[in-house]
Amino acid sequence: MSIESSTEIKALTFDVFGTVVDWRSSIIEELSRFGEEYALTADWPGIADRWRIEGYIGGIKLVSEQSLPFQTADQLHLRMLEILLHELDFPVENNTEAVRHLNQAWHRLHPWPDSSTGLDRLKTNFVISTLSNGNVALLTNMAKFAELHWDVILSAEIVGSFKPTPDCYRNAAKLLDLKPEQILMVAAHEGDLKAAQAIGFKTAYVFRPDEMGPDGGKGFDPDLPFDYVTHDFHELATALGCS
Amino acid sequence: MSIESSTEIKALTFDVFGTVVDWRSSIIEELSRFGEEYALTADWPGIADRWRIEGYIGGIKLVSEQSLPFQTADQLHLRMLEILLHELDFPVENNTEAVRHLNQAWHRLHPWPDSSTGLDRLKTNFVISTLSNGNVALLTNMAKFAELHWDVILSAEIVGSFKPTPDCYRNAAKLLDLKPEQILMVAAHEGDLKAAQAIGFKTAYVFRPDEMGPDGGKGFDPDLPFDYVTHDFHELATALGCS
Numbered sequence: 001m002s003i004e005s006s007t008e009i010k011a012l013t014f015d016v017f018g019t020v021v022d023w024r025s026s027i028i029e030e031l032s033r034f035g036e037e038y039a040l041t042a043d044w045p046g047i048a049d050r051w052r053i054e055g056y057i058g059g060i061k062l063v064s065e066q067s068l069p070f071q072t073a074d075q076l077h078l079r080m081l082e083i084l085l086h087e088l089d090f091p092v093e094n095n096t097e098a099v100r101h102l103n104q105a106w107h108r109l110h111p112w113p114d115s116s117t118g119l120d121r122l123k124t125n126f127v128i129s130t131l132s133n134g135n136v137a138l139l140t141n142m143a144k145f146a147e148l149h150w151d152v153i154l155s156a157e158i159v160g161s162f163k164p165t166p167d168c169y170r171n172a173a174k175l176l177d178l179k180p181e182q183i184l185m186v187a188a189h190e191g192d193l194k195a196a197q198a199i200g201f202k203t204a205y206v207f208r209p210d211e212m213g214p215d216g217g218k219g220f221d222p223d224l225p226f227d228y229v230t231h232d233f234h235e236l237a238t239a240l241g242c243s
Numbered sequence: 244m245s246i247e248s249s250t251e252i253k254a255l256t257f258d259v260f261g262t263v264v265d266w267r268s269s270i271i272e273e274l275s276r277f278g279e280e281y282a283l284t285a286d287w288p289g290i291a292d293r294w295r296i297e298g299y300i301g302g303i304k305l306v307s308e309q310s311l312p313f314q315t316a317d318q319l320h321l322r323m324l325e326i327l328l329h330e331l332d333f334p335v336e337n338n339t340e341a342v343r344h345l346n347q348a349w350h351r352l353h354p355w356p357d358s359s360t361g362l363d364r365l366k367t368n369f370v371i372s373t374l375s376n377g378n379v380a381l382l383t384n385m386a387k388f389a390e391l392h393w394d395v396i397l398s399a400e401i402v403g404s405f406k407p408t409p410d411c412y413r414n415a416a417k418l419l420d421l422k423p424e425q426i427l428m429v430a431a432h433e434g435d436l437k438a439a440q441a442i443g444f445k446t447a448y449v450f451r452p453d454e455m456g457p458d459g460g461k462g463f464d465p466d467l468p469f470d471y472v473t474h475d476f477h478e479l480a481t482a483l484g485c486s
Contacts, residue, residue: 074420127383137420140370140395152383152396157418175400177317177380 007181009202009240012122013131013154013172015163015187016139017052018211020119020130021109021146024048025213030105034098040088045213047084055080060133060162072135072157078103106134107141112208116147118233121242127151131172131185133162152176164195173199184227186236193226204228204236250424252445252483255365256374256397256415258406258430259382260295261454263362263373264352264389267291268456273348277341283331288456290327298323303376303405315378315400321346349377350384355451359390361476364485370394374415374428376405395419407438416442427470429479436469447471447479 017023027048035042059076062068081103085092092099122128128151130139135157143150156162159171173180180200187193188208197203203226209218222229230236260266270291278285302319305311324346328335335342365371371394373382378400386393399405402414416423423443430436431451440446446469452461465472473479 072420127387129383135420136395136418140372140419144370144394149392151387152379153394158401175379176383177315177378 006179009126009184010178010182011127011129011176012184012186012204013129013176013196013201015185015189015192016130016132016134016142017056017109018208019186019188019206020115020148021111021142022210023052023106023109024211026109027051027105030102030108034102038090038095038098040090042088049212051077051080051084055083056133064162064165073106073133073138074103074135077106104138104141107138108145109142111146111148112232114232114234116149118237119148119150121237122233122240123149123151125240125242126184127176129154129172129176131163131168132156164191166195166199169196169199169201173201184240190224197226202227204230206233206236207231249422252369252427253421253425254370254372254419255427255429255447256372256419256439256444258428258432258435259373259375259377259385260352261451262429262431262449263358263391264354264385265453266295266349266352267454269352270294270348273345273351277345281333281338281341283333285331292455294320294323294327298326299376307405307408316349316376316381317346317378320349347381347384350381351388352385354389354391355475357475357477359392361480362391362393364480365476365483366392366394368483368485369427370419372397372415372419374406374411375399407434409438409442412439412442412444416444427483433467440469445470447473449476449479450474 014020028044031044031047035044056073056076059068059079063070081099082092085099119128130150131154132139133156136153136155139153139155142148154172154175156168159168159175161167173183176183181202184202184204185193185196186204186206188206188211193203193205205224205226205228207220207230220231228236228239230239257263271287274287274290278287299316299319302311302322306313324342325335328342362371373393374397375382376399379396379398382396382398385391397415397418399411402411402418404410416426419426424445427445427447428436428439429447429449431449431454433448436446436448448467448469448471450463450473463474471479471482473482
């Protein structure tokens, strides 16, 4: 019988958009291809950013404030995509299947170069889980597309509340049947980590300077107040003793 | 852009205990080892069966009838294990860590010989998911132990109701964002398949004659009223066109 330390890290929960996958370049690529197919011209990087920031992050805020009913990431994405396409005078109503396919671009995001192999190293020592505001189908399809071999898919849709509300982290710990201090939250975003830390999770910051594009990055700060501050998943795996 | 048939199978949901893993021989082995360690003698196969049938299946029935509050499989298992150990005059109170470890024997069940490789074949063409009354932590730990490479872990704990209540299947379809007819329920138990069928799932029966031990089997009936009636996961993979 193994004697286990009760504060030892057992599971890693990952933020996904920006931390594991490069949503921005993937979405710009899909929007540009859609534009070519339907002879639309637009500032696709700007539209990608509005889709993400106004549509998704803004939508989550509205749901958290109860100005919108709870809905999935897919639904929030579709709501904003329709607004953006209407602005381009694209006839959404006559192209519902094409619009649905474009909306599912969020299921087909490319990983950062270290994500898949880094996760595989981490998976040998720990349970690795998503903890994302993305919905289950989105995260599942993305995992197959991007070769992310999660042990378990946890999401706001399952735990019943969006990050960074405390219940999201608390319910994840309950489903993993672990104490908060046995879980390491991994994210490229300080707010997510601070919210997890407030519940008692350990925390690992991963530096993703290109998340907002080549001009969006800030410098690496090794003194951020987290248990691990790393450049990528391989550095994290090594720091955690993975072979 | 791919044009998808709306009735094509996209995901397979699997019953786990009995269908994917051989719970009975695994549990008998763990109970016998515990008996040796603590100098207990007992009819371990009989105790394994009572743990499963009275404790787990009986417990789920009590929860479904609202005679017990909703609880996880781990909690139902522990409740029955304590009863069984008390009957053997084992001092449960003085050995809580050993009892907890024995209870987690359900996280360490051995797969049937075809399970892991058969699932890998099915995974190349479909989303493969658990749909079990086991809890998330149990299914996640078991997957690592038994090398079951699920795309997603769905369980009664997540969908909020135990099989065979209709909501369990309905909520699974909702989380997968699929129509019931796009999902194939795979199980060794007719009741589970009939309940899934009533919601509109397609169904695959897998013959597991040894689930209840060498004397427990019944004959193979190729005329069962399901879409696929097979002997193991490889036969199912071939029938579904997987290479």
